[in-house]
């Protein structure tokens with residue numbers, strides 16, 4: 001892959017007189033947007049800004065054609081034969097809620113999740129447990145990777161209605177074997193829902209072949225605009241769900257006393273849709289398709305190997321998840337002994353223009369169960385290059401040098417316990433935040449005070 005050429009497609013990576021190029025290592029939160037996506041969205045507002053599926057004029061016809069074209073493209077992209085199994089949503093959270101709040105639960109029905117789900121795949125089940133009496137089964141996942149699908153069996157044998165798991169973890173980037181999980185779940189007549197947010201940007205998924213019932217993604221993590229995502233299912237499965245929202249666009253017809261819902265997927269897409277966003281999302285997957293996932297994976301894995309080996313011998317930096325970057329190709333998450341994760345993020349941004357994520361990454365349950373306050377996550381995408389790794393390395397080295405270790409685990413780091421597993425947190429090391437902030441080269445005061453507001457954020 002010609003990374004220099006690729007980088008030129010991303011306006012946010014431009015070096016500008018008022019703002020030097022950032023080292024953007026937060027793509028797991030939100031990826032950057034290439035010019036092709038920006039142009040596709042602008043094209044909608046500029047050239048055919050109509051309501052799809054309602055009016056009959058040429059703008060409306062064009063929007064309708066492009067919106068449904070996007071649906072077909074996403075179905076192909078995700079290996080779904082029938083585009084009518086694809087429901088556009090505002091993101092993965094809405095897609096998961098569509099399943100959770102849409103299935104006809106009976107009191108005592110069980111849903112199986114892991115011990116490290118994003119809040120988007122946790123809170124909805126907690127609410128259903130409180131309001132509808134469902135039961136939540138928790139599957140522990142090993143921090144070092146090496147998932148043993150056999151571990152599903154006892155829970156499945158007790159009778160589970162839905163298995164709802166991450167495909168790739170947003171904590172550390174490791175993936176679960178979704179084919180095997182699906183097969184085992186189906187053998188016990190359980191449905192499967194995968195949160196594909198962190199997988200779909202990085203690998204080809206072939207949902208029909210895998211037999212996955214429901215797959216949720218957010219397109220803003222794969223070059224698309226914010227507020228775009230989808231649920232990829234089949235029309236048969238979708239028919240079992242009660243729509244979350246009803247109103248305009250969801251009905252064939254209505255009288256003052258009743259209505260007839262449209263067939264899936266349209267019954268789930270209430271109100272005027274995010275046409276520009278969906279058209280932009282389509283451009284995003286076309287861009288990814290042209291690059292190819294082999295190239296994408298190779299690029300980010302090479303960078304992850306480089307940074308992982310740069311710090312392999314550093315006792316104060318502890319990597320989260322499997323030690324081998326091969327098993328977590330897009331994420332390098334770590335804790336630093338004696339340094340608060342949010343301080344580290346501000347230090348890197350202020351001193352080195354390195355943008356990483358810090359905190360609990362919307363997986364509070366995992367951190368709180370371990371008494372941890374969070375960690376730092378650098379996430380790679382194909383537009384990152386070796387200079388990004390070199391800058392991150394330099395920033396981390398300076399931080400480690402200027403902020404002495406306490407000799408024991410810090411606010412977000414641990415020094416004891418097995419590799420890849422952060423030890424329990426201690427109370428914040430006095431002055432570590434101030435020390436981190438003071439140590440940053442003087443690049444203005446923009447970042448001061450941000451650490452506190454980011455603590456624990458999702």
Ligand SMILES: Cc1ncc(COP(=O)(O)O)c(C=O)c1O
Pocket residue numbers: 028029090091092093094118120121166168169170195197198217218219229362
């Ligand atoms: C694993 C995972 N699930 C769900 C979400 C939520 O996605 P969205 O913001 O599209 O609702 C995210 C986003 O951070 C995520 O990483």
